[in-house]
Amino acid sequence: MKQQTIESISVGDQLPVLHKSADEAQLFLYSAASFNPHRIHYDRAYAEFEGHTDIIVHGPLQGSWLTQFVTDWAGPASRLLNITWQNRASAIVGENLEFHGSVTEINETERTALLSLEERNENGAILMPATALIKLPSENKVQ
Amino acid sequence: MSTSLIPPESLARIGEILYGPITVTINEREAQRYALAVGDENPIYFDESAAKAAGYKTMTVPPTFVTHAMVIPKPLSTLRTDGLYRDGTGVRLEVARMMFGGEEWDFLEPVYIGDQITATARLAALDQKSGSKGPFVRQVRETTFVNQEMTTVARSRQIGIAR
Numbered sequence: 386m387k388q389q390t391i392e393s394i395s396v397g398d399q400l401p402v403l404h405k406s407a408d409e410a411q412l413f414l415y416s417a418a419s420f421n422p423h424r425i426h427y428d429r430a431y432a433e434f435e436g437h438t439d440i441i442v443h444g445p446l447q448g449s450w451l452t453q454f455v456t457d458w459a460g461p462a463s464r465l466l467n468i469t470w471q472n473r474a475s476a477i478v479g480e481n482l483e484f485h486g487s488v489t490e491i492n493e494t495e496r497t498a499l500l501s502l503e504e505r506n507e508n509g510a511i512l513m514p515a516t517a518l519i520k521l522p523s524e525n526k527v528q
Numbered sequence: 529m530s531t532s533l534i535p536p537e538s539l540a541r542i543g544e545i546l547y548g549p550i551t552v553t554i555n556e557r558e559a560q561r562y563a564l565a566v567g568d569e570n571p572i573y574f575d576e577s578a579a580k581a582a583g584y585k586t587m588t589v590p591p592t593f594v595t596h597a598m599v600i601p602k603p604l605s606t607l608r609t610d611g612l613y614r615d616g617t618g619v620r621l622e623v624a625r626m627m628f629g630g631e632e633w634d635f636l637e638p639v640y641i642g643d644q645i646t647a648t649a650r651l652a653a654l655d656q657k658s659g660s661k662g663p664f665v666r667q668v669r670e671t672t673f674v675n676q677e678m679t680t681v682a683r684s685r686q687i688g689i690a691r
Contacts, residue, residue: 386570386571405567411565411567414561414564415565415566417561417565418558418561418562418564418565418596419562419565419596419599420596420599420601421599422607422611422612422613423610423611423612424609424610424611425610425611428611431610431611435610444628444631445592445595445596445631446565446566448592448631449562449566449568449590449591449592449593450566450567452568452590452591452592453566453567453568453570453590456568456570456591457570460582461570461571461572461578461581461582462582462583464635464638465591465635466635466636467632467633467635468591468592468631468632468633468635469630469631469632469633470630470631471629471630471687472627472628472629472630513630
């Protein structure tokens with residue numbers, strides 16, 4: 386995996402877009418792995434009864450996609466310090482989702498970078514705006 | 529001034545413990561099942577040498593996994609028709625439904641396979657606000673995660689929006 390350093394990044398850098406789309410099997414596995422029995426995540430008829438268009442993607446799964454988006458870009462020797470997201474709209478099974486992000490602030494003394502992130506659906510609507518704070522290694526110091 | 533959506537007995541619960549303290553050992557299989565269900569195959573979750581090369585003591589876990597590791601298994605007889613558990617710990621509000629508003633996480637120290645993590649959740653805030661669609665309540669549930677060395681490893685704030 387690629388490793389970013391505090392020297393390798395600049396304000397305005399874009400993270401490579403992460404594409405995600407969860408099918409029924411993945412949502413089932415996520416319900417199982419998180420011991421979440423809520424029917425809106427696997428029972429289509431029940432999800433429709435609650436007014437949803439289809440089976441709903443778990444909010445915390447999208448949260449974990451956000452952390453993966455950041456840690457895949459930052460590299461294994463970086464440390465995620467904070468992630469903050471808002472649930473603005475739901476995602477449904479099979480929907481093509483994209484994660485976009487950029488570097489908005491760099492603190493060279495603390496070796497931290499603030500990122501602005503968005504999860505968007507295929508219509509470009511923002512489902513989850515987010516921010517992340519990450520600590521990066523330095524090329525000039527032994528970690 | 530609109531009528532209060534927050535009954536006085538619920539306001540009085542601000543600061544109250546909603547969950548825990550409960551201690552759970554972080555299990556390698558459960559953490560890896562979680563990572564694979566997310567589709568996150570980062571080697572620091574699966575390969576001890578990769579984790580050590582990245583500066584970790586041993587294998588770590590996906591950042592927010594710690595909250596899922598804490599889920600208390602309950603009997604099927606306690607499931608409601610929507611599949612959720614009747615746990616009786618909900619804060620009573622004069623609203624139709626509670627929606628997830630978002631989450632804020634501070635990760636202070638790594639969580640490792642084999643750690644014993646103690647979680648305690650409190651009702652951190654309950655505020656009535658007015659929005660374009662009428663009044664709503666913002667509920668904040670703050671959970672602190674402490675390891676076996678009494679180090680706070682993570683803190684989460686789950687925001688609930690009720691209207």
